[in-house]
Amino acid sequence: MNTEHTREAGVDVAVIGGGAAGLSAAVALARSLRSVVVVDAGEQRNAPAAGVHNVLALDGTSPLDLLTAGREEAERYGARIHRDRAVTARRHGEGFEVGLAGGGVVRSRRLLLATGLVDELPDIPGVRELWGSGVLHCAYCHGWEVRGQRIGVVGTTSLSAHQALMFRQLSGHVTLFTHTMPELDDQTRERLTARDIGIVDGTVERLRTDNGTLRGVVLTGGYEFGADAATVTPRFLAREDLYEQLGGTLTEHPLGAFVGTSHMGKTDVPGVWAAGNSADLGAMVAASSGSGAAAATAINADLVTENADAAVHARGQTAGHR
Ligand SMILES: Cc1cc2nc3c(=O)[nH]c(=O)nc-3n(C[C@H](O)[C@H](O)[C@H](O)COP(=O)(O)OP(=O)(O)OC[C@H]3O[C@@H](n4cnc5c(N)ncnc54)[C@H](O)[C@@H]3O)c2cc1C
Incomplete structure (x- = not known):
């Protein structure tokens, strides 16, 4: 109208x-x-x-x-x-x-x-471009679609550790990049480790994409971890x-x-x-x-x-x- x-x-x-x-x-x-x-x-x-x-x-x-x-x-x-x-x-x-x-x-x-x-998305190159496809926040909305894949969790809040555990239910290849999240307490670190979630301390510089597909999480300094999907906590x-x-x-x-x-x-x-x-x-x-x-x-x-x-x-x- x-x-x-x-x-x-x-x-x-x-x-x-x-x-x-x-x-x-x-x-x-x-x-x-x-x-x-x-x-x-x-x-x-x-x-x-x-x-x-x-x-x-x-x-x-x-x-x-x-x-x-x-x-x-x-x-x-x-x-x-x-x-x-x-x-x-x-x-x-x-x-x-x-x-x-x-x-x-x-x-x-x-x-x-x-x-x-x-x-409100973290200001990391690649996040906005892939939001809703290669970059996710909700395990219930699109977790099934990335089950079994390499999932990089970009840590921005204390809840990012829980998000990593949520996605671990869907894949055995989850890595938590601590990025800007508060320091992990001992209990949380123990839980993540016991669930075989990789913990990478460092700042995420960008997500590397190729024709609209996520390829990797790149840390400051240039080191890249291969990833098929990334998650953020807006x-x-x-x-x-x-x-x-x-x-x-x-x-x-x-x-x-x-x-x-x-x-x-x-x-x-x-x-x-x-x-x-x-x-x-x-x-x-x-x-x-x-x-x-x-x-x-x-x-x-x-x-x-x-x-x-x-x-x-x-x-x-x-x-x-x-
Ligand atoms: C990437 C992504 C994927 C998702 N996938 C799923 C999924 O698979 N399954 C699921 O259940 N949920 C999913 N969700 C959650 C889902 O989007 C929300 O649950 C749903 O959109 C909420 O509906 P809503 O009507 O409250 O808000 P919205 O759907 O956001 O609608 C709000 C509307 O209000 C309008 N509006 C706002 N302000 C004004 C204004 N001042 N004047 C006029 N219009 C205005 C907006 O333009 C918008 O059209 C997903 C969320 C995201 C971000």
Whole structure:
């Protein structure tokens, strides 16, 4: 839908973000006959990956195909999807007003933030180029695909040792490059050694690639270790700008920061819910989709109560005038 000068007057719910979380929410809301607008900038986190895994019955589907099908499903039930970026969010009367980069405005009674997170990658040549193919972070997403291969774990946080142990479950050829991670304590070093994980102290200078394929991990000084895949531990940072404009503050986490929520995605800001990776840094596609659907049911229930209260009020006024 062309969003130039979009002016959505008072829909029930504005969903910001059209990934697994936002689209699942949109489907559940639209199926409850709620008017819903999804604003999506189209930067789904797993877009660089060739296929999605651990999503039951959809294994290996391309992330873009999955989203195209999700958009079509949401639209079939009446949700409207705007390809645009929400740049402002503020209270407007009893609800919200969201300003779009394309110049439009969406007004809604409730707001769902399904804006995902940004993977802050270590600044090592080769990492960004191979992100989602030869460079991984999640053993569940693409660990199977590199099982038995030579895997180099680039250490950036204390959790990198655990990541090495996770990938050791999938391959007997795992090497941990300590790079910038804190010094290993004795117990961790013992665990890694007992699991035959090589430990290489030194700074990773770059990943050597050949036609888009990882060939090796190169240390400062030029020494190269052959590798078929590398792993990193990004900092996971929920997109915070809209939430902060609404008065919210991200919650710190050892791996990054997220929008704190209570039951079914309710945030501390009245009328605002969050789902997917913005609220749960570890949520994979299925969990993101589930949390989007759960938030949608909570929002719908909230609106049902509001509608009922408004009806009671209107009824009282009518009776008063008789
Ligand atoms: C390389 C990689 C591979 C992965 N592979 C798998 C896998 O195989 N299986 C699996 O289960 N999980 C996988 N994941 C995790 C998966 O990507 C996430 O679980 C999922 O994307 C979270 O969905 P989401 O809807 O919360 O966020 P996203 O999918 O990131 O969607 C958020 C959307 O919100 C939009 N947005 C953000 N801010 C705004 C704004 N202000 N205005 C408008 N739109 C906005 C973004 O552009 C984006 O389209 C992988 C992750 C990575 C990084």
